[in-house]
Amino acid sequence: xxxxxxxxxxxxxxxxxxxxxxxxxxLSGFVMLVVMFIMALVFSRVPLRDVYGSARFIFSLGxxxxxxxxxxxxxxPVLRVGPFTVTDGGLYEGPRYFFRLSVIVxxxxxxxxxxxxxxxxxxxxxxxMPYRFAFAIFLSLRFLPMMQREVEAVQAAHAIRGRAxxxxxxxxxxxxxxxxxxxxxxxxxxxxxxxxxxxxxGFGAYPDRTYVxxxxxxxxxxxxxxxxVALTAGLIYVERAx
Amino acid sequence: xxxxNEAPLVEVQNLTYTHWNxxxxxxxxxxxxxRRGTLNVLVGPGGSGKSTLCDVFNGVIPHLHGGKMEGExxxxxxxxxxxxxxxxAPKVGRVFQDxxxxxxxxxxxxxxxxxxxxxxxxxxxIRATVEELLTTTDLAAHRHNLVWNLSGGQVQKLxxxxxxATHPQMxxxxxxxxxxxxxxxxxxxxLVLSLRDEGMTTLLVTRExxxxxxxxxxxxxxxxxxxxxxxxxxxxxxxxxxxxxxxxGVWLPETSEIGIALHSAGLLGDRPVPITIEETLNALLQxxxxxxxxxxxxxxQHVVPKGDVxxxxxxxxxxxxGGIEALKGVSLDIRAxxxxxxxxxxxxxxxxxxxxxxxxxxxxxxxxxxFDKPAKRWKVQQLAxxxxxxxxxxxxxxxxxxxxxxxxxxxxxxxxxxxAERERxxxxxxxxxxxxxAAETHPFALSAGLKRRLGxxxxxxxxxxxxxxxxxxxxxxxxxxxTLMALLKDIRSKGITIVMITHDMRLVQEYAERxxxxxxxxxxxxxxxxxxxxxxxxxxxxxxRRTILHELLESIKQQGVEVPGVVRRAADLVDxxxxxxxxx
Numbered sequence: 126x127x128x129x130x131x132x133x134x135x136x137x138x139x140x141x142x143x144x145x146x147x148x149x150x151x152l153s154g155f156v157m158l159v160v161m162f163i164m165a166l167v168f169s170r171v172p173l174r175d176v177y178g179s180a181r182f183i184f185s186l187g188x189x190x191x192x193x194x195x196x197x198x199x200x201x202p203v204l205r206v207g208p209f210t211v212t213d214g215g216l217y218e219g220p221r222y223f224f225r226l227s228v229i230v231x232x233x234x235x236x237x238x239x240x241x242x243x244x245x246x247x248x249x250x251x252x253x254m255p256y257r258f259a260f261a262i263f264l265s266l267r268f269l270p271m272m273q274r275e276v277e278a279v280q281a282a283h284a285i286r287g288r289a290x291x292x293x294x295x296x297x298x299x300x301x302x303x304x305x306x307x308x309x310x311x312x313x314x315x316x317x318x319x320x321x322x323x324x325x326x327g328f329g330a331y332p333d334r335t336y337v338x339x340x341x342x343x344x345x346x347x348x349x350x351x352x353x354v355a356l357t358a359g360l361i362y363v364e365r366a367x
Numbered sequence: 368x369x370x371x372n373e374a375p376l377v378e379v380q381n382l383t384y385t386h387w388n389x390x391x392x393x394x395x396x397x398x399x400x401x402r403r404g405t406l407n408v409l410v411g412p413g414g415s416g417k418s419t420l421c422d423v424f425n426g427v428i429p430h431l432h433g434g435k436m437e438g439e440x441x442x443x444x445x446x447x448x449x450x451x452x453x454x455x456a457p458k459v460g461r462v463f464q465d466x467x468x469x470x471x472x473x474x475x476x477x478x479x480x481x482x483x484x485x486x487x488x489x490x491x492x493i494r495a496t497v498e499e500l501l502t503t504t505d506l507a508a509h510r511h512n513l514v515w516n517l518s519g520g521q522v523q524k525l526x527x528x529x530x531x532a533t534h535p536q537m538x539x540x541x542x543x544x545x546x547x548x549x550x551x552x553x554x555x556x557x558l559v560l561s562l563r564d565e566g567m568t569t570l571l572v573t574r575e576x577x578x579x580x581x582x583x584x585x586x587x588x589x590x591x592x593x594x595x596x597x598x599x600x601x602x603x604x605x606x607x608x609x610x611x612x613x614x615x616g617v618w619l620p621e622t623s624e625i626g627i628a629l630h631s632a633g634l635l636g637d638r639p640v641p642i643t644i645e646e647t648l649n650a651l652l653q654x655x656x657x658x659x660x661x662x663x664x665x666x667x668q669h670v671v672p673k674g675d676v677x678x679x680x681x682x683x684x685x686x687x688x689g690g691i692e693a694l695k696g697v698s699l700d701i702r703a704x705x706x707x708x709x710x711x712x713x714x715x716x717x718x719x720x721x722x723x724x725x726x727x728x729x730x731x732x733x734x735x736x737x738f739d740k741p742a743k744r745w746k747v748q749q750l751a752x753x754x755x756x757x758x759x760x761x762x763x764x765x766x767x768x769x770x771x772x773x774x775x776x777x778x779x780x781x782x783x784x785x786x787a788e789r790e791r792x793x794x795x796x797x798x799x800x801x802x803x804x805a806a807e808t809h810p811f812a813l814s815a816g817l818k819r820r821l822g823x824x825x826x827x828x829x830x831x832x833x834x835x836x837x838x839x840x841x842x843x844x845x846x847x848x849x850t851l852m853a854l855l856k857d858i859r860s861k862g863i864t865i866v867m868i869t870h871d872m873r874l875v876q877e878y879a880e881r882x883x884x885x886x887x888x889x890x891x892x893x894x895x896x897x898x899x900x901x902x903x904x905x906x907x908x909x910x911x912r913r914t915i916l917h918e919l920l921e922s923i924k925q926q927g928v929e930v931p932g933v934v935r936r937a938a939d940l941v942d943x944x945x946x947x948x949x950x951x
Contacts, residue, residue: 243473264471270515271467275763281727282763285751286780286825303766310811311762315468321432322469325425325461326529327485330453335484337493338477 127169129346131245132252134236137349141232144357145225151217153360154224160356161231169239183230191223242266244340251342257329264323268315272308279307374444376536376568377401377424382438384419384428392592393419396438399587399597401537401570406563408579408600409572411589412616413815413844417572418464420589421539424570425459426452443536457486460535464542466526467515475517475525476501476510482533493532500528504558519713520551524558537568544575546841548712548870550910574618574844577915581642590615604640605630616846621873621916622647624937629654644915648922651944660929661943670881670895674703677738677832677864678724678754684732685719693719695888696733703832706855706865708879708896710872712910715885717868721835724866726750738832752781755831759838761822765810770802770821773810777828792828800824800854816847823854833864840871852878872914876900877935884909897933916940 141157148154165171200214242263249259283300379399385392393416401407411417422428426447429436440447443458463469472478479500483493501507504524509517517525523543530538540559544552556578563569563582571579580586586600588611595615596603604611604619608627611617619627626641634654641647651657678701685694693716701707709717722728723735726747735742738753758764767773774793783789797803800820805813810821819839826834836855840848852874859865869875875882875896882899884892886909892899899905900917913921916937920930934940 243477260471263473267470267473267514278758278760278763281722282758283766284727284747285725285756286764286766286777300766307762307765318463318465318468319471321427322461322463323471323481324431324452325427325456326469326471326482327453327456327533328471328481330451330456330485331487333487335487335490335493337480337484337490337497 127239128343129239129349130342131240131248131340132342133346133349134240135245137353138229138232138236140350140353140357142229144353144360145228147357147361148221148224148364150364151220151224153364154221154228156360157228157356158224158231161228161235165231165235165238169235171235171238175238179231179234183227183234186230187223187227190226191219194219194222243338247336247338248340248342251340255332256334260328264319268312268319271315272312275308275311276304279304373403375400376403376443378439378441379423380439380441382423382436382440384423384437385435386419387433387435392435395592397589397592397594398438399594401568402584403536403568404563404566405568405584406560406579406582407568407570407585407587408576408583409570409587409589410574410576410611410617412846414591415589416592417589418541421461421541421570421572423447424455424537424539425461426450426455427461453486456482457533458536460530460533460538462523462526462530462538462540462543464545466522466529469526469529470514473513474510475506475512475514478514478525479528479532482529486533488533496532496534500531503531504528505554518551519547520554523547523551523555527555527558527562531562531567537570538562539570539572541572542574543571544573546838548910549872549912550712553912576618576623577620580620580623588615588617600642601639604642608640616844616849618845621914621937622919625919625941626650628937628941644919644922647919648926651923652926656944657923657926657928661931669898672700672702674705674864676700676702679736680723680734682733683720683723683730683735685723685728685730687719693888694723697885697888697890698733699883699890699893701833701864701866703864704859704862706859706878706880707867707883708875708881709866709868709883709885710870710875710909710911711885712870714887715909716888717885718837720885721756721837721868724833724835725754725756748780751831752829753831754833754835755826755829757819757822757826757834757836757839759841761818762811764822764825768809769807770810770813771797771806773821773825774828777825781829796824796828815843816850819843819847819851820854823851823858827858831863833866834858836865836867838869839867840869840874848874870911872911873916876914876916884911886910 145154145157162176165176166173195211195215196209198212198215198218200212202210203213203216204211246259246263250256283303377400379397382394382397383392384394397420409417409420419428422432423440424442424447428434429448430452436448442455445454445458447455470478471481476497479497480493483496501510504527506521506524506528509521514525527538527540527543543559544555547555552575559569559571560578560582573579580600583600585597586603587597588595588603588607596607604623604627608623609631612619612624612627620642622644623640623642625647626635629635629650630640635650638650638653641650680697680699683694683697686692697716697720709720711717719728723730723742724737726737726742726745730742737745737750765773767776771793774796775789778789778792783792797806800823802817802820802824805817810818813821823834834855839851843851855865867879879896882892882894882896883890884899884905891909892902892905900913906913916934920934920940924930930943932943934943
């Protein structure tokens with residue numbers, strides 16, 4: 126997976142996402158999830174530890190969504206939990222949504238785990254996207270560590286200044302507002318200075334640019350797409366047949 | 368300094384520039400020339416327009432910043448108004464004060480290649496350039512490092528490398544060593560000088576002139592947007608030296624300050640104003656000012672402990688979660704009424720120690736007693752009433768929308784809620800710190816100097832016993848620094864202990880009574896500043912340097928002259944000399 130062309134992988138994620146919306150049965154979603162794990166562990170050689178660490182994030186969102194559907198979807202009541210009712214419709218839809226979310230998120234993770242962002246950007250420009258847009262994602266990533274440091278510094282400063290209101294929640298909201306304000310202001314300042322700086326370094330001077338490190342399109346990677354389209358078709362067929 | 372007849376690389380004629388959001392011009396009728404292969408130093412107090420001037424050479428002004436520009440700027444035969452930024456980019460390399468802002472990629476080698484890639488240089492050319500620059504800047508081992516995982520000095524060098532990557536005719540450096548520790552500063556300075564030696568035309572904006580003034584071909588002085596002088600350093604110092612030191616508030620090497628004082632007293636005659644230690648020594652000898660013993664009394668060289676112990680540390684240790692052992696057994700006492708400076712290079716453990724003292728970190732090993740209670744038993748917010756930390760970047764501390772509200776916030780945190788009392792407190796604090804006019808201003812809109820003052824003001828509300836100031840000179844020019852120091856002196860006279868963390872040895876020399884030198888997580892020295900300057904071994908180990916003033920004192924002593932008394936500033940030394948002061 127690591128060696129596949131970034132754009133191919135991006136298209137693959139899109140296909141997977143689309144496929145999930147065609148599936149009617151939770152079982153198909155389950156199959157996809159298993160396949161996705163195989164992609165991650167076997168074909169992408171992502172360490173189990175990393176997958177496990179992300180699994181919490183991946184599944185927690187999915188589980189939340191599933192429970193939401195348990196209680197919110199129309200259908201015959203099956204179980205009563207306090208004032209809330211679980212319906213049979215919900216029991217059916219819930220897992221579907223769970224798989225939808227989890228598979229898409231996991232696929233995106235696989236993309237990120239196996240792709241150098243820079244390569245992704247270069248492949249986008251090769252596909253015809255003006256490099257200024259492709260770079261946008263790249264540049265925003267650049268600012269994350271800086272932002273993180275700002276937030277940490279502000280948190281420390283606030284801890285020292287102490288509380289000024291009694292109400293916990295209101296205070297927390299106000300503090301959060303402050304973080305946002307400081308981070309935003311600094312972010313804007315840096316963004317403006319950064320934009321000027323890179324333009325002074327010739328960014329955007331010409332419609333194209335040289336790339337010292339380049340990525341080559343490998344047709345072999347298309348197998349990925351072919352396999353998944355086939356898999357999707359197969360699963361849909363199996364669904365309709367039963 | 369050779370005067371060649373070839374056309375200058377840069378010519379600025381009667382430049383007047385007004386920012387788009389200002390009514391008054393930032394630069395007034397500025398004219399200057401920069402010759403090829405020269406090192407040009409630009410100085411001036413904060414807000415005088417230095418950074419603005421730096422932006423005119425690569426076309427950022429006027430093309431990217433807008434505004435109104437009158438006059439002409441010619442770079443390598445091209446008029447910047449008519450040319451595009453992309454044409455000027457390969458001619459002028461600009462390094463910003465905070466190079467991290469100008470980085471556009473993730474990795475060191477990518478970053479160096481970024482500029483040439485944009486300008487469509489050939490792949491092979493770029494590869495060769497990157498290799499060359501990695502070696503020159505000593506970053507070859509870090510080529511695959513993430514750009515934000517570099518030390519301060521490395522970041523500056525990378526900034527330089529990126530500017531050099533397009534093989535420009537001139538590089539413009541804006542305060543490259545402003546926030547670096549002495550070791551990193553020296554490293555960057557050496558690089559700049561070696562570039563000059565190889566023929567690179569350089570424009571350098573800096574406050575750290577000690578190494579550059581003697582090497583500079585031209586010294587330019589900006590005073591509120593006007594070019595006060597643009598000539599060889601000797602000439603500028605002769606004619607404007609006194610004004611620069613007394614009124615303008617420009618940091619000059621202490622040797623030059625002495626030279627200017629001698630010049631004012633008429634003791635130099637036609638000789639040029641001395642800049643280096645040697646020249647200063649010679650000037651003093653020739654004026655017959657060094658004979659036997661200088662005036663003054665012998666002063667105690669050691670700190671005499673008095674006052675109650677407020678903070679006590681015994682074999683304090685701390686390791687960060689990533690495994691970095693920041694403190695390896697630190698023991699010290701801080702007593703009431705002291706003025707203590709904690710110095711050391713970046714990574715020596717100063718910030719860690721500070722954080723432990725204010726309760727942001729808890730000690731892992733060893734003992735730390737804060738105000739008679741073990742550190743572990745303190746809550747950060749309560750501790751803030753006893754020891755207040757003024758942050759390096761005051762903006763991080765601001766929580767409200769007006770200056771008055773900031774004070775108000777601290778008052779509320781102290782439990783002072785009665786309106787009349789609050790009014791009084793706020794008014795008093797604002798008056799005391801010279802912030803009364805700015806009461807309704809948004810904290811972020813204040814000038815750098817006022818921001819810092821507000822930072823101090825909010826911390827004083829709790830009437831702490833210790834005021835801990837982190838890098839007071841961060842982002843400040845001489846005048847602002849002295850104002851801040853005067854403020855701290857005033858605070859100290861009211862009985863508050865001052866602890867300042869700094870790597871500015873001049874500050875230590877002038878203000879600190881007691882110095883703690885940290886290196887690699889340990890305390891190397893704990894005594895007076897003047898005694899420290901005689902300990903070369905410790906200075907070396909901690910990667911610090913003596914101030915030029917003390918190096919001069921050393922040379923004077925080597926001449927067999929006794930120097931009693933404590934010399935904290937150039938003016939102090941001048942006072943010790945048998946010089947007839949001109950009246951006024």
